[in-house]
Amino acid sequence: MIPGYRLSLGITIAWVSLLVLLPLAALAARPWEHGAGWLWHSLTQERALAALRLSFGTAFLAASLCTVAGLLLAWTIARVRPAGWRLLDAIIDLPFALPTAVAGITLATLYGRHGWVGAPLAGAGIKVAYTQAGIMIALVFVGLPFVVRSTLPVLNDLPHELEEAAQTLGARPGQIALRVLLPAILPALVTGFGLAFARGVGEYGSVIFIAGNRPLVSEIAPLLIVIRLQQFDYAGAAAIGLVMLLGAALILVALSLVRALLPAMAGARQPL
Template identity: 65%
Template sequence: MRLARRSSLPGFSLTLGITLTWLSLIVLLPLAALTLRPWELGIAGLWHSLTEPRVLAALRLSFGAATLAAAINVPLGLLIAWVMVRYRFPGRGLADSIIDMPLALPTAVAGISLTALFAPKGWIGALLTPLGIKVAYTPLGVLVALIFVGLPFVVRMLEPIILDLPADAEEAAATLGATRLQTLWRVTLPALAPTLLAGFGAALARGVGEYGSVIFIAGNMPMVSEIAPLLIVIRLEQLDYAGAAALGVAMLLLSFAILLVINRLQRWLIRT
């Protein structure tokens, strides 16, 4: 009850109770089931199941493409968020709603549309093919899909922070002799750094788990353009439940480790 004393709002025990119950039912219980399942295979079986070259290739693609997509989405999202917050232009309201579209669209629809666009005969694909660039049915296609679904996270996380940036700090920098580039680099970006990192984390997490929009454009060639979540589905279809769970746990641990590092980094950035 020591925690409750400082709160001026009622209902502490009730809300905490609901929170913990909900968290247990919705998050912890399924996770527990997931982590218990693979042990049916035994340690050696588990190791074998996770070190198959096909599995390693899929994990590498999933995490590699998600990291790259997040890294691309951070500057891109910053630019878009900046324009949306700082400038007034006709059609801004419309542009603002379009940003959320990748979130609202069923991911399969997004995947099919992207495939249609980037297929060798598609609007964009037809332009890229003469240049020797193949997007659809390659790892590049995975990247494109992940950039598409991750962008709104970065934009929406940055917008309120940019809105909240004190304009007078930028003006102070100007009166102190800083060029606009110096102001951006030394004043504005450092103030946004923790949020940029958080946006990177959100886009990355989304990218690692993304399934629907990727499988259509990826082509799903084993060892080349097959993502880890798809491999899980394939194992499930083969009734290899323990193998699917093993891969799931591996992804879970990897994601958790990455998010933990990002979180630490973010705290360190905020403190300094």
């Protein structure tokens, strides 16, 4: 046995228990204090259902857009290397460093009725700020770096010889992309999608400034949690938080299973 193994294991278990397991247990137990009937009634209220649908729906759509856009950005940086690609690579990490409230105010100003982008769109009859479209933009902004950072290292490590060999064997560009490149980067894309989705479900600061926060229309679940806390409805807030936690966990577990099955699926593919 490695010296200090039991001590380090005990410290790790205690640390994880205090910071992760106990808070999660408290969150799971609090909504049941009034009984299962009350919990069901709290979660099936029209306002709660609308907020949960909006949060999960926009998070899924935004993560899907982030996956496509993140793949294109990662491909551009790894393979095309245009002028100024190092600056582009640094800018991608900006949402990680930028406070979410600052990001929300910036997006609301940019896409507002008098903003640089919002004004031309408003002239064309398109309203972005204070709508569900604004929520999508905010979630794409904060979720895109997860996909790029998950995919870029894989593309950088992928040998160019694989593409050249496939091209020599007569494979068309579409075949190379689908049967050589995609199987190699698909696990990274799935990881990036899962991280972007999990971030989007719980995103608060960057969304509330551009969402409009109208009940049943553009009110996200994290905001409804804050509202219930302000009303001293701690059990109701915990109930929504528990649903968000379980929903995000189920999606992440499903994506982990898919990621584990991808190597076997890739091995079963027919050769070029």
